[in-house]
Amino acid sequence: MDSPVGKKLTGLVAATFTPLTPQGEINLPVIGLYIDYLLEHQGVRNVFVNGTTGEGMSLTVEERKKLAEEWCGKGKGRLEQVIIHVGCMSLKDSQDLARHAARAGADGIAVVSPSVFKPSDAGVLRQFLQEVAAAAPDLAFYYYHIPALTGVNLLARDVLEGIEKQIPSFRGLKFSGSDLMDFGQCVSYCPSDWSILYGMDEQLLAALVMGANGAVGSTYNYLGRKANSILSAFEKGDLTRARTLQFEVQDGISYAVKLGFDVAVNKSLMSEVSGLDLGPPRLPLRPCPQPRAVSIAQRLREGPATGPIPRQNTDG
Secondary structure (H helix, E strand, C coil): CCCCCCCCCCEEEEECCCCECCCCCECCCHHHHHHHHHHHHHCCCEEEECCCCCCHHHCCHHHHHHHHHHHHHHHCCCCCEEEEECCCCCHHHHHHHHHHHHHHCCCEEEEECCCCCCCCCHHHHHHHHHHHHCCCCCCEEEEEECHHHHCCCCCHHHHHCCHHHHCCCEEEEEECCCCHHHHHHHHHHCCCCCEEEECCHHHHHHHHHHCCCEEEECHHHCCHHHHHHHHHHHHCCCHHHHHHHHHHHHHHHHHHHHHCCCHHHHHHHHHHHHCCCCCCCCCCCCCCCHHHHHHHHHHHHHCCCCCCCCCCCCCC
16 A cells, blocks of 8 residues: 555545454454455445544544554455544644554545534634645645534535645535535636545435546445446436445435444444454444344345345455
8 A cells, every 4th residue: 555645535435443352452353354245245446434433433542543454464464445534633643643554654634623622714724734745745634524513513625625735635525415516616626636436325326427436435345346337327317226226225225224223233234244243342333233234235235126145255
């Protein structure tokens, strides 16, 4: 993973789960098998580590460093790009993680807005991002926009205003929001060498129509092949096929939401579908009742909408 800052990130990016032991400690040996699964069974070659899906804010700085090292080390020469999320409530911790990501061999870093002491306007958020990016100036830098979780309801387009002057390494954003007007204005603002990555898997096709270069999402861990088929159909101009596939994804996600779908359930679902033992979530997330994960996995495998997704045996 020796990509230059200018290498454009496109296609699918799996927002990875963090494997934990039954005792709640990070379980690094699973990551090699995890990479095998993404490459061989889902056709996904990019990852976004220590983000929301990875329970990054529930991990210590040292745990996040160990995970970054393992993903970068095991992914070297196999994965196309490893993006490490380094956002924290503390600017100093974010800078520490940014410097570490550079040493570990990451291809880029991403930062979410602080969410306890919230930035009052786009300018001060840009200043925060600038200070983190300056700690690893040779890495591609991405802003991670997820207002539903941070409670920071600034328009992403406002955050982008002039950001290239403050952050020379800026290369795009992960837009995890439903405001397609804001998203579209981000696309229209950004130069062609930036990556505009959409983060709501159930609306991928809409984002592609608006001009997304790719997508970062949790379901691409186990629905990567289907999502890649959406990308392929869209690129070929077969919107009927792309819509059909997107509706299938929506069916599965809608079914999961009705049963109760959060990061803990999603993590258990990934274990159920992939055969990887990702372990429990970390408090304050509640462990997923096993019947719920089994029911959702059954819907994905056998439901009339999504078609079969066979369980994979990745034990060794």
